[in-house]
Amino acid sequence: MEVAETIQSIRSLIKVARDSGKNIGLVPTMGALHIGHISLIEAARKKCDYVVVSIFVNPTQFVPGEDFDKYPRPFEADLDICQKAGVDAVFAPAPEQMYPAENITWVNVEKLTEPLCGQFRPGHFRGVTTVCTKLFNIVAPDIAFFGQKDAQQAIVIRRMVADLNMPLEIVICPTVREQNGLAVSSRNKYLTEQQKKDAANIYKSLQKCHQMIDAGVKNTSEIIAEMSKILQQIPSIEIEYINIVDAETLRNIDHIVGRVLTAVAVRIGPARLIDNILVDAAE
Numbered sequence: 001m002e003v004a005e006t007i008q009s010i011r012s013l014i015k016v017a018r019d020s021g022k023n024i025g026l027v028p029t030m031g032a033l034h035i036g037h038i039s040l041i042e043a044a045r046k047k048c049d050y051v052v053v054s055i056f057v058n059p060t061q062f063v064p065g066e067d068f069d070k071y072p073r074p075f076e077a078d079l080d081i082c083q084k085a086g087v088d089a090v091f092a093p094a095p096e097q098m099y100p101a102e103n104i105t106w107v108n109v110e111k112l113t114e115p116l117c118g119q120f121r122p123g124h125f126r127g128v129t130t131v132c133t134k135l136f137n138i139v140a141p142d143i144a145f146f147g148q149k150d151a152q153q154a155i156v157i158r159r160m161v162a163d164l165n166m167p168l169e170i171v172i173c174p175t176v177r178e179q180n181g182l183a184v185s186s187r188n189k190y191l192t193e194q195q196k197k198d199a200a201n202i203y204k205s206l207q208k209c210h211q212m213i214d215a216g217v218k219n220t221s222e223i224i225a226e227m228s229k230i231l232q233q234i235p236s237i238e239i240e241y242i243n244i245v246d247a248e249t250l251r252n253i254d255h256i257v258g259r260v261l262t263a264v265a266v267r268i269g270p271a272r273l274i275d276n277i278l279v280d281a282a283e
Contacts, residue, residue, distance in 0.1 A: 001079075001082060001087055001088060001089065002088070002089045002090070003079065003090045003092060004089060004090070004091050004092070005092055005093060006093065006097055007093065007097055007138050010052070010089065010138060010139060011138065013088075013089050014139060014140060017049070017088070021049075022048075022049035022050040023049050023050070023142040023143070024048060024049075024050050024052065024140065024141045024143075025044035025045075025047060025048030025050065025051045025052065025141055025143050025144070025145065026051075026053075026135065026136075026139050026141035026143070026144045027040045027041055027044055027051065027052070027053045027054070027087075027144075027145045028054045028056075028132060028135050028144065028146070029053060029054060029055055029056075030055070030056065030057045030071065030186070031055040031057060031072070031073055031074070031078050031186075032074060032078070032186035032189070033077075033078045033081045033082070033186075034184050034185075034186060034188075035176050035184055036147055036149065036175070036176040036183075036184040036185070037053075037081070038081065038085055039147075039174075039176050040145040040146070040147060040173050041053060041082070041085040041086070041087060041145075043171060044143070044145050047143055048141075048143055050088045050089070051086070051087050051088050051089075052087070052088065052089045052090070052091055052139050052141065053082050053087045053089075053090050054090075054092070054093075055075070055078055055090060055091070055092045056092065056098060056131070056135075057071050057073060058098070058128070058131040059095055059099075059127075060099070060103065060123075060126070060127030060131060061124050061125075061126075061127030061128045062124075062127070063122060063123055063124055067187075067190075067270075071186075072186060075092070078090075091135075091139065098131065098134060103130070105130075106126050106129075107126070107129040107130045107132075107133045107160065108129065109125065109159055109160050109163075111249070111250075112155060112159055112249075113125035113126070113129075113152075113156055115152075115243065115245065115250050115252065116152050116241065116243055116245070116250060116263050116265070117152055117265060117274065118152070119241070120240055120241070120265070125152075125153070125156055128153055128156070128157070129156060129157065132144075132157055132160070133160070133164075136161075136166055136168060140168075141168050142168055142169065143168060143170075143171055144157075144168055144169075144170055144171070145171050145173060146170065146172050146173070147173055147175060147176075148173065148174055148175045148276070148278075149175040149183045149184075149274070149276070150274070151261055151276045152250065152263070155248075157170055158170045175275070178196075180196070180197065180200035180203075181200050181202075181204065181207075182196060182199050182200050182202065182203060183202070183273070183274075183275045185273060187271045187273065188271070188273075190269065190270045190271040191268060191269060191271055192269070194236075195236055195268050195269050195271075198234045198236045198268060199237075199268050199273055201230055201231055201233075201234050201237065202231070202237075202264055202275045203275060204230055205227040205228075205230040205231050205242070205264060206227070206262060206275060206276070206277045208227055208230060209223050209226075209262045209277065209279070210262075210277060212226065213256060213260075217256075218255050218257075218281075219254070219255065219256075220244040220254055220255070220256060223244060223256075223262075224242050224243075224244065227242050227262075227264070231266065236268050236269065237267075237268055238266060238268075239264075239265075239266050240266055240267060240272070241263070241264070241265050242262075242263075242264050243263050244256065244260055244261070244262045244263075245260065245261050245262075245263065246258075246259075246260065246261070247259040247260055247261045247278055256279075256281045257281060258280070258281060259278065259280050259281070260278070260279050260281060261276055261277075262276060262277050263275075263276040264276065
């Protein structure tokens with residue numbers, strides 16, 4: 001496994017792989033790798049001849065007051081995980097590589113970035129779309145892999161790639177969960193054992209949503225009210241939002257028809273946690 005710290009070095013590695021007829025897969029990460037990331041790497045290994053994992057804690061997607069400075073950066077452990085997972089190259093640039101001067105060019109996806117997390121993290125998605133565009137331009141992957149846990153991010157990136165005619169495929173892989181249903185996240189490291197138990201109620205509320213839709217409930221306010229009851233019973237949980245939206249446009253809906261995304265964001269102790277499910281409702 002090669003480790004590239006500069007744009008020039010990762011491009012050189014990619015060129016050798018391409019010249020030998022290999023297709024390229026990219027798993028973009030901010031490090032602090034866990035089993036969710038490993039599942040993305042495994043998906044990339046199945047579809048691609050040459051797998052690149054980027055490890056870059058992107059400063060432009062953190063809004064003021066967020067956890068950029070304390071975000072976990074266990075780099076050596078991350079490299080070990082990549083090595084064992086069969087990664088071919090790790091791209092681990094310093095911020096100065098990605099942003100050598102004041103950044104005045106941004107990629108902004110409208111509408112899809114306004115609801116859900118966009119309401120509470122202004123500028124976040126602009127940072128995500130810009131850094132992903134940079135990574136796609138640097139690595140030039142044939143396929144890039146993202147997780148369903150970050151559903152809004154994945155939908156935004158997929159639309160950006162389509163609108164800008166970027167020559168790559170976006171694959172969205174299933175959410176990986178801990179045994180109690182909690183979605184695996186790098187930020188789970190901030191939680192105590194009790195807080196992790198409390199956080200399992202996020203998925204419990206999503207399961208309740210799925211059960212109600214399966215039972216024929218169509219009114220989103222009724223479903224959201226029942227989900228809120230589950231979360232409000234846990235004193236450590238502060239609800240940021242519970243929304244049921246159209247799975248393509250991310251617009252709020254009053255009546256469930258077709259494919260919907262139910263998304264939740266909460267704060268528990270020092271952590272902000274998100275989760276979601278996709279449900280195909282009967283007409």
